[in-house]
Amino acid sequence: MMSANLDDLSAAVRYALETTRATTVCPFHDEVIIRVGDDAAESHAYERAKRILRSDGTTFEAGALREEIARQLASAADGRCPKCDRAG
Numbered sequence: 001m002m003s004a005n006l007d008d009l010s011a012a013v014r015y016a017l018e019t020t021r022a023t024t025v026c027p028f029h030d031e032v033i034i035r036v037g038d039d040a041a042e043s044h045a046y047e048r049a050k051r052i053l054r055s056d057g058t059t060f061e062a063g064a065l066r067e068e069i070a071r072q073l074a075s076a077a078d079g080r081c082p083k084c085d086r087a088g
């Protein structure tokens with residue numbers, strides 16, 4: 001995760017969401033991203049993503065970040081891993 005290429009918008013947003021605990025990866029299914037549902041963490045993720053510097057020293061455009069954060073949160077599982085739910 002720490003070696004992710006943060007020049008990429010979706011990788012940078014994913015990093016910001018995970019490090020602020022707005023999202024978490026299922027410990028049993030590492031392809032499943034779970035939205036924790038914490039509003040404070042989600043706005044913190046946005047603030048963090050805004051400060052990520054690309055290798056050319058620039059930051060991401062605010063509107064693009066907001067859209068990508070919304071997209072990733074919308075595609076994440078809500079609160080619980082659906083695969084664990086099915087198994088349990």
Ligand SMILES: [Zn+2]
Nearest residue numbers: 026029081084
């Ligand atoms: Zn799971």
